[in-house]
Amino acid sequence: MNPEQRLDDWIGRARTVLPQNWPFGAVWAIHHEHGPYPHFVERADGARFWDVTGRDYIDWFVGGGVATLGHRHPAVQRAMLAQLERGVHLSLPSPLEVEVAESLCALFPGAEQVAYGKNGTDVTSAAVRLARAVTGREHVLISGYHGWQDWAKAIRAEVPGIPAALRGLVHEFGFDDLAGAERLLHEFHGQVAAIVVEPVRTGVPSPEFLPGLRQLADRHGCLLVFDEIVTGLRVARGGAQALAGVRPDLTCLAKSLANGLPLAALLGQRRWMRHLPPTFFALTYQREALSLAAARASLEVFRKVDVTAHLARIGEAVRAAFAAAAARHDLPWELRGHPAMLHMHFTAVGRLTARGASTLFVECCQRQGIYVQLYRVLPCLAHSDADVERTASVFADAMATVRAASTAGLAAFLDSPVWNDFENAPPPPQVKWEGSGIASGAWLEAPAEFAAPGCTWVRPAGDVGQLAAQPGQGIRFRVPPLGRQRSSDLAIDLLPSFAGDFRVAARFSIPSWHVGDGVLGVGLALLGEGAPGWHEITHQTSFGQTPQVRASLAENVATVPLAYGKHAATLVLERRRGVLRAACDVDWREVVSAVPAAGSPCRVRFFVRVKGPTTGEVAVALEQMKVEVEPDRA
Numbered sequence: 227m228n229p230e231q232r233l234d235d236w237i238g239r240a241r242t243v244l245p246q247n248w249p250f251g252a253v254w255a256i257h258h259e260h261g262p263y264p265h266f267v268e269r270a271d272g273a274r275f276w277d278v279t280g281r282d283y284i285d286w287f288v289g290g291g292v293a294t295l296g297h298r299h300p301a302v303q304r305a306m307l308a309q310l311e312r313g314v315h316l317s318l319p320s321p322l323e324v325e326v327a328e329s330l331c332a333l334f335p336g337a338e339q340v341a342y343g344k345n346g347t348d349v350t351s352a353a354v355r356l357a358r359a360v361t362g363r364e365h366v367l368i369s370g371y372h373g374w375q376d377w378a379k380a381i382r383a384e385v386p387g388i389p390a391a392l393r394g395l396v397h398e399f400g401f402d403d404l405a406g407a408e409r410l411l412h413e414f415h416g417q418v419a420a421i422v423v424e425p426v427r428t429g430v431p432s433p434e435f436l437p438g439l440r441q442l443a444d445r446h447g448c449l450l451v452f453d454e455i456v457t458g459l460r461v462a463r464g465g466a467q468a469l470a471g472v473r474p475d476l477t478c479l480a481k482s483l484a485n486g487l488p489l490a491a492l493l494g495q496r497r498w499m500r501h502l503p504p505t506f507f508a509l510t511y512q513r514e515a516l517s518l519a520a521a522r523a524s525l526e527v528f529r530k531v532d533v534t535a536h537l538a539r540i541g542e543a544v545r546a547a548f549a550a551a552a553a554r555h556d557l558p559w560e561l562r563g564h565p566a567m568l569h570m571h572f573t574a575v576g577r578l579t580a581r582g583a584s585t586l587f588v589e590c591c592q593r594q595g596i597y598v599q600l601y602r603v604l605p606c607l608a609h610s611d612a613d614v615e616r617t618a619s620v621f622a623d624a625m626a627t628v629r630a631a632s633t634a635g636l637a638a639f640l641d642s643p644v645w646n647d648f649e650n651a652p653p654p655p656q657v658k659w660e661g662s663g664i665a666s667g668a669w670l671e672a673p674a675e676f677a678a679p680g681c682t683w684v685r686p687a688g689d690v691g692q693l694a695a696q697p698g699q700g701i702r703f704r705v706p707p708l709g710r711q712r713s714s715d716l717a718i719d720l721l722p723s724f725a726g727d728f729r730v731a732a733r734f735s736i737p738s739w740h741v742g743d744g745v746l747g748v749g750l751a752l753l754g755e756g757a758p759g760w761h762e763i764t765h766q767t768s769f770g771q772t773p774q775v776r777a778s779l780a781e782n783v784a785t786v787p788l789a790y791g792k793h794a795a796t797l798v799l800e801r802r803r804g805v806l807r808a809a810c811d812v813d814w815r816e817v818v819s820a821v822p823a824a825g826s827p828c829r830v831r832f833f834v835r836v837k838g839p840t841t842g843e844v845a846v847a848l849e850q851m852k853v854e855v856e857p858d859r860a
């Protein structure tokens with residue numbers, strides 16, 4: 227298998243067995259599910275990683291802020307190897323637990339004792355249970371992200387599976403919003419067990435925020451919990467609390483603690499921590515020692531090297547590079563926040579919405595080997611000035627591309643699909659809904675005349691459309707005059723969701739076609755081989771026997787005749803920037819299909835699934851064609 231085929235193989239297998247986190251949760255799906263690179267990491271070293279196709283990237287995500295010393299830091303590697311020889315999971319606490327706890331207590335102002343967990347959620351949950359136990363209260367105020375468990379996620383009504391009884395116990399206030407926290411404390415007077423806060427987030431708080439929270443917690447008799455899972459050992463060795471000069475009651479620590487090994491820590495003042503044992507904070511892997519060895523070695527590096535100064539210096543250099551590139555391309559974009567945990571701030575540009583512009587930016591960076599994930603830039607000790615220089619030049623290139631797309635539209639620039647909310651809708655055509663000028667992948671609006679009162683839907687007889695596949699332009703789709711309806715050109719782009727596995731990404735909507743009493747019939751037909759008429763494929767067709775086709779992509783474009791039974795079609799495969807696009811000459815005709823309520827706007831989507839590799843000699847299987855009609859709720 228060549229590297230691209232290996233990638234296809236991994237993607238196919240992952241989709242089969244991984245329900246989620248493939249490639250990521252919904253948050254990142256837009257880049258990883260549909261974007262071109264990278265899908266699977268094979269190995270990482272320092273500030274770099276290599277994906278399964280062999281491409282390498284400068285890693286500005288470092289495992290979500292975990293590998294703060296860089297991947298495979300030698301001192302941490304050595305410590306882990308030594309611990310491997312001594313045993314990984316021990317039956318009783320090892321001296322390492324004591325040593326790491328002593329180091330943490332020396333570093334963090336709010337720490338007198340330490341309890342270990344494996345994930346951030348373990349220790350935020352332990353903190354909240356402890357606060358509830360010692361105060362006898364149930365309500366919790368939060369500000370930031372504190373993990374996936376019920377007590378925290380109860381704040382999100384859209385997350386299912388959380389008992390209703392928990393929903394009313396957690397309340398959120400904004401970052402840097404002291405007044406908001408105070409309002410909630412008054413509203414739930416005498417009922418709040420803890421204020422849990424990420425002390426530094428996408429921004430740096432104003433000087434009065436954290437001391438103000440300390441005062442509020444004292445006044446209202448609740449515990450102040452700093453969630454320093456990202457900030458601890460990143461913004462300063464003693465975390466944000468050291469920077470702010472505030473001593474929280476409890477502190478949650480994870481990411482930078484063991485440089486990639488799963489270890490979290492709950493730090494706290496002794497007067498609270500002594501109440502921890504009865505709360506039953508017990509974990510199967512509590513005595514796991516490899517991560518403790520990694521933590522001891524990491525903390526030793528933090529003691530000897532001014533890691534956080536390096537992160538801040540690199541972060542400031544990246545920020546300056548980003549600002550310079552943005553200024554050159556007249557974009558009001560910024561990297562905001564603490565230099566050791568920068569946050570990208572994007573705006574809409576021309577035709578592009580902020581989401582579309584940022585998606586293109588991130589995709590361009592990834593294409594050129596700079597791994598940034600929306601929306602963070604996280605420096606590590608292994609990032610060098612040369613990394614910053616390379617990143618600066620890619621940022622500038624990516625912004626130039628965004629500028630070009632801001633007038634020309636995304637279709638020609640983005641390898642992943644162009645979604646509805648990536649571009650502002652083009653102005654509706656004025657006179658005729660016909661001819662050219664309708665961007666591939668855009669949502670198309672029928673002119674108002676189609677919705678005119680009295681306009682009736684005419685059920686077409688015979689052939690109702692023609693399609694021609696044009697390499698690089700997707701399919702031009704012409705609907706001939708139908709009664710009072712004018713003919714129109716619709717452009718459909720077939721874009722790969724992954725290399726080798728394609729869906730029609732662009733959709734067109736017909737928001738105001740008058741359906742009247744008739745039936746909006748939509749279907750797909752393959753051109754009949756030698757036969758004059760259309761052959762129907764109803765609105766979902768699976769090819770029982772997948773037709774296999776072979777084509778050479780030496781020229782980057784191949785036209786492949788497809789045959790299935792008596793049906794035939796032409797598949798146009800085109801490779802652009804390393805990604806295969808497929809277009810198929812399918813047609814639209816009246817076949818009875820899903821029928822939206824008469825007169826209601828609807829949305830029509832075509833899907834064509836094609837499976838196959840993307841380079842060299844390709845064997846492509848047309849797997850499925852389907853069309854969906856659904857009411858347009860947009």
Ligand code: PMP
Binds near residue numbers: 455
């Ligand atoms: N708090 C913060 C600030 C975090 O960033 C995270 C994880 N991203 C968590 C809590 C939860 O940690 P985990 O995913 O390890 O449970």
